[in-house]
Amino acid sequence: MKSVPMLSSAFLHPAGESLPEPLLALRKERASALVDMPLPTRKTENWKYSSKYLKLADDMAISLPAEGKTGNSLAVPGYKVVFINGVMIPEASEYPDLDGIEILSFNDLANDEAEALPAKLGSTLNHDQVQFARLNGARFEDGLLIRLKPDAVLDQPLFIIHETSADASGSAYPRIYVEAGANSQLTLVEEYTSSGEASALVSTVTEFNLADGANVTSIRLNMEGENVQHIGATGVLQQRSSRFESHCVGFGGPLRRHDLQVRLEGEGAETKLNGVVVTQGKQHYDNHTSIDHVAAHCNSEETYRNIAADQSHAVFNGRIHIHQDAQKSNADMNNKNLLLSNGAEIDTKPELEIYADDVKCAHGATIGQLDETSVFYLVSRGIGRRQANVLLTMAFINELVQQIPVEAVRETAQARLSDFFEQTFQEA
Amino acid sequence: MLSIKNLHASVEGKEILKGINLEIKAGEVHAIMGPNGSGKSTLSQVLAGNDAFEVTEGEVTLNGDNLLDLETEERAREGIFLAFQYPVEIPGVSNLQFLRTAVNAMRKHKGQDEMNAAEFMKLAKEVSKQVDLDPAFLKRGVNEGFSGGEKKRNEIMQALLLQPKLAILDETDSGLDIDALKVVSDGVNALRSEDRAILMVTHYQRLLNHIVPDYVHVLAGGKIIKSGGRELALELEEKGYGWLGIKDDDTSN
Numbered sequence: 001m002k003s004v005p006m007l008s009s010a011f012l013h014p015a016g017e018s019l020p021e022p023l024l025a026l027r028k029e030r031a032s033a034l035v036d037m038p039l040p041t042r043k044t045e046n047w048k049y050s051s052k053y054l055k056l057a058d059d060m061a062i063s064l065p066a067e068g069k070t071g072n073s074l075a076v077p078g079y080k081v082v083f084i085n086g087v088m089i090p091e092a093s094e095y096p097d098l099d100g101i102e103i104l105s106f107n108d109l110a111n112d113e114a115e116a117l118p119a120k121l122g123s124t125l126n127h128d129q130v131q132f133a134r135l136n137g138a139r140f141e142d143g144l145l146i147r148l149k150p151d152a153v154l155d156q157p158l159f160i161i162h163e164t165s166a167d168a169s170g171s172a173y174p175r176i177y178v179e180a181g182a183n184s185q186l187t188l189v190e191e192y193t194s195s196g197e198a199s200a201l202v203s204t205v206t207e208f209n210l211a212d213g214a215n216v217t218s219i220r221l222n223m224e225g226e227n228v229q230h231i232g233a234t235g236v237l238q239q240r241s242s243r244f245e246s247h248c249v250g251f252g253g254p255l256r257r258h259d260l261q262v263r264l265e266g267e268g269a270e271t272k273l274n275g276v277v278v279t280q281g282k283q284h285y286d287n288h289t290s291i292d293h294v295a296a297h298c299n300s301e302e303t304y305r306n307i308a309a310d311q312s313h314a315v316f317n318g319r320i321h322i323h324q325d326a327q328k329s330n331a332d333m334n335n336k337n338l339l340l341s342n343g344a345e346i347d348t349k350p351e352l353e354i355y356a357d358d359v360k361c362a363h364g365a366t367i368g369q370l371d372e373t374s375v376f377y378l379v380s381r382g383i384g385r386r387q388a389n390v391l392l393t394m395a396f397i398n399e400l401v402q403q404i405p406v407e408a409v410r411e412t413a414q415a416r417l418s419d420f421f422e423q424t425f426q427e428a
Numbered sequence: 429m430l431s432i433k434n435l436h437a438s439v440e441g442k443e444i445l446k447g448i449n450l451e452i453k454a455g456e457v458h459a460i461m462g463p464n465g466s467g468k469s470t471l472s473q474v475l476a477g478n479d480a481f482e483v484t485e486g487e488v489t490l491n492g493d494n495l496l497d498l499e500t501e502e503r504a505r506e507g508i509f510l511a512f513q514y515p516v517e518i519p520g521v522s523n524l525q526f527l528r529t530a531v532n533a534m535r536k537h538k539g540q541d542e543m544n545a546a547e548f549m550k551l552a553k554e555v556s557k558q559v560d561l562d563p564a565f566l567k568r569g570v571n572e573g574f575s576g577g578e579k580k581r582n583e584i585m586q587a588l589l590l591q592p593k594l595a596i597l598d599e600t601d602s603g604l605d606i607d608a609l610k611v612v613s614d615g616v617n618a619l620r621s622e623d624r625a626i627l628m629v630t631h632y633q634r635l636l637n638h639i640v641p642d643y644v645h646v647l648a649g650g651k652i653i654k655s656g657g658r659e660l661a662l663e664l665e666e667k668g669y670g671w672l673g674i675k676d677d678d679t680s681n
């Protein structure tokens with residue numbers, strides 16, 4: 001019998017000892033739980049399409065140093081926190097000292113301030129589904145704690161730039177924890193980007209804990225380079241009448257995985273998840289989402305679009321679990337996919353588990369190709385074939401891009417996507 | 429300007445056009461009439477370069493150049509314009525973006541500067557007025573949710589913006605009420621000029637009351653079986669296609 005591959009013990013040794021004592025202790029505890037962590041294989045249900053892209057070499061276990069250049073990315077109109085390889089860079093960050101809002105690096109927390117954190121970190125996630133969040137828990141060297149007091153409103157979006165800078169092989173473990181007090185409001189933009197050419201692993205965890213009536217918008221741009229394998233998890237806990245909105249835009253890579261888990265725990269909570277993924281060449285991207293309707297009278301609306309060109313591979317797995325007491329739940333999941341070549345692959349799977357009887361749950365998934373009639377219409381007006389393809393491909397996701405509520409991000413995403421498609425259709 | 433010689437074309441192995449001959453000179457307006465299924469749209473699509481149709485024999489030249497060698501977009505840039513019988517809806521691409529991209533592709537081909545968004549907006553608003561389309565339609569997806577008549581007016585709007593050498597109008601009159609027919613024909617008449625030719629394809633002759641053709645051809649069974657002047661259309665109207673021994677099984681419209 002072939003033995004199951006295990007996470008190399010090289011990955012069990014964290015760097016960075018400047019964290020407050022309670023967090024160092026937490027890390028140690030999480031590391032001990034990793035000792036027997038099997039790596040996913042194609043027999044691992046939630047990794048079956050993606051395990052073959054995961055390539056962890058021992059030299060990638062080394063913590064990437066918190067140095068390197070930043071800022072190849074968004075022109076940031078709002079507040080900004082810059083992380084390099086998972087460690088906050090205060091000189092590059094600019095954010096306000098506002099009433100009722102704390103934005104703190106884990107490393108800046110006093111021991112007593114950090115005492116409450118171990119119970120919170122990871123509390124929004126179902127770790128059995130996001131095995132790699134444990135790795136982050138064992139390895140994070142810093143992190144960002146964002147705390148909004150009740151009724152606090154962040155007047156501008158907060159941008160968090162996560163730069164992976166890899167001049168030599170290694171890994172980074174960015175971590176964010178957001179505590180949104182009752183009726184507070186926040187828009188958070190996470191941009192994942194990279195520099196350097198060496199092979200790197202980024203394992204991220206972002207958590208949102210929304211109290212009653214809190215309103216949080218999360219935008220996530222995944223645009224690291226071809227040397228970076230990205231495994232990210234986002235956990236969301238929502239209490240009564242809170243509202244969460246997520247916009248994920250992901251560009252393919254050698255391995256891209258994002259798990260988004262939302263638990264609707266209070267009545268009247270609403271969540272809206274939008275996602276756009278584009279892959280080309282031999283790239284990969286895998287989105288796994290999971291929405292738990294735990295309380296009654298909650299709404300969830302999910303719209304994901306994948307576009308795969310060349311020999312690339314996109315995966316979407318959308319789980320909706322409506323618990324027994326979650327009567328009057330409203331869940332709507334829609335996944336549309338566009339294959340731009342015969343060599344590309346898209347796997348899409350809805351997973352519905354419904355244990356309440358009075359619910360509305362709709363889901364739909366399609367896989368299609370560019371419509372030749374539409375292409376002909378455009379080229380018959382003198383528009384070049386390549387440009388016609390780009391226009392139609394953009395059209396497939398335009399509705400979602402237009403919904404990104406921060407103009408600077410929307411424009412960046414649009415420009416990057418259209419560059420991406422120009423490249424995709426270069427040969428055409 | 430356009431010369432079609434012995435054109436044969438088939439779709440999915442079935443021959444539809446069986447030897448079309450047609451000469452169109454600059455400044456002329458030709459009408460091709462024929463019952464449903466006679467091959468009118470096939471001819472239009474073949475001229476525009478739809479490669480769902482295979483040309484098996486014959487030649488087509490535009491001002492002496494072999495048209496059949498050109499890609500669809502090249503034909504458009506050389507001045508061929510087809511107003512579709514069934515314009516497609518393209519949600520996600522705004523009409524404005526589509527029109528500007530098309531106009532700029534043409535300008536670029538002619539060595540002219542591209543128009544910026546503001547310049548184009550001004551032009552597009554004027555032309556949309558000309559075809560009686562609310563400028564709000566510019567913001568919508570291409571033909572998205574347009575009524576049949578609005579789609580046809582959008583086609584004519586494109587012709588007015590692109591100023592083709594040869595405009596082929598495939599059943600541009602179908603589905604139009606009297607007012608819309610007037611708007612559309614005013615648009616087409618505005619296109620008439622010395623150096624432009626118009627090929628109208630239609631089942632009925634009512635459009636020809638508004639846009640008076642110089643020549644009328646009757647297409648049946650993939651061939652032009654009769655040609656004449658304006659009076660031929662009137663005769664057809666009066667006597668029906670049966671007069672020429674053609675079966676017209678069309679009951680629509």
Ligand SMILES: Nc1ncnc2c1ncn2[C@@H]1O[C@H](COP(=O)(O)OP(=O)(O)O)[C@@H](O)[C@H]1O
Pocket residue numbers: 439440444462463464465466467468469470471480
């Ligand atoms: N894409 C196609 N596939 C198969 N048959 C077609 C296609 N397009 C047209 N035809 C056939 O070709 C014939 C001529 O059609 P068409 O050119 O649309 O006629 P018209 O425009 O005069 O009504 C009809 O018999 C029609 O069924």
Ligand SMILES: [Mg+2]
Pocket residue numbers: 468469470513598599
């Ligand atoms: Mg027709």
